[in-house]
Amino acid sequence: KAGVTQTPRYLIKTRGQQVTLSCSPISGHRSVSWYQQTPGQGLQFLFEYFSETQRNKGNFPGRFSGRQFSNSRSEMNVSTLELGDSALYLCASSLYETRAFTDTQYFGPGTRLTVL
């Protein structure tokens, strides 16, 4: 079974631009979460989507947004890019079985965003 895929893998943008990152979850997985990783802040939770609805949101400004499609694929968007948005953006998917006691997340390889 294929793992979580993220596109593009690398991206260079300039300040003020906007960017869209894409995530395809493992087949059958219905929940998608996004994380930002920077050297200073480490791995931080951005948001989680299930059934096209945002279930959880981290402490990030409104410039960060996301959505999920009916096939569970997800995109995240960052508008008005700042230098501090340079980071590795990671997507994780999980089954989200309501009867399960816990739910394991599997991560993709990430998208490396550089803002100049």
Place this chain on the structure above:
Amino acid sequence: DAKTTQPPSMDCAEGRAANLPCNHSTISGNEYVYWYRQIHSQGPQYIIHGLKNNETNEMASLIITEDRKSSTLILPHATLRDTAVYYCIVRPGSGNTGKLIFGQGTTLQVKP
């Protein structure tokens, strides 16, 4: 969410067992202990998880103390490819939230 404490770094000789400790003294009854690792600039890789019983899979063993306030991840025969940052995470079982809270983790250096 319970907080975890891990040593910032550890060394291990190749071929020997690597024992990575984690303290989670405020863990509550329905919270699971998860371990992930991240090899340089790659996405975190799931290793193992447990609630209160010891667990073993093809990658590692997880030993959870009886009071559940600490745990140890054991890599039985460490190789150079096991060099990575290892994260211990506590997350609730009920509610199935997708939010994982990562600490700074333990950087494991496996040496020849």
